[in-house]
Amino acid sequence: MLKADEWPVCAFISQDCRPTNPSEEAHNVETASKVWEKTLQMVGLPLDAVEKLIEGEDVKCKYEAHDD
Numbered sequence: 001m002l003k004a005d006e007w008p009v010c011a012f013i014s015q016d017c018r019p020t021n022p023s024e025e026a027h028n029v030e031t032a033s034k035v036w037e038k039t040l041q042m043v044g045l046p047l048d049a050v051e052k053l054i055e056g057e058d059v060k061c062k063y064e065a066h067d068d
Helices: 029-043 049-054
Strands: none
Touching: none
8 A cells, every 4th residue: 555654645536536635434544445455356456556557567457358
């Protein structure tokens, strides 16, 4: 997880793609981590996808289209 001093450092983006203030529950790091992990799972990305992308590595999506 991207974090500084044990707190996430990413901006909170609302459902309409605008920066906004997060809910109180978003400050619960354990809950935020569970939501993040479930989100990555739902879109088919590994848990370390963001870190790999920042480092310039390729990331495979398990739902990637296959050329048949």
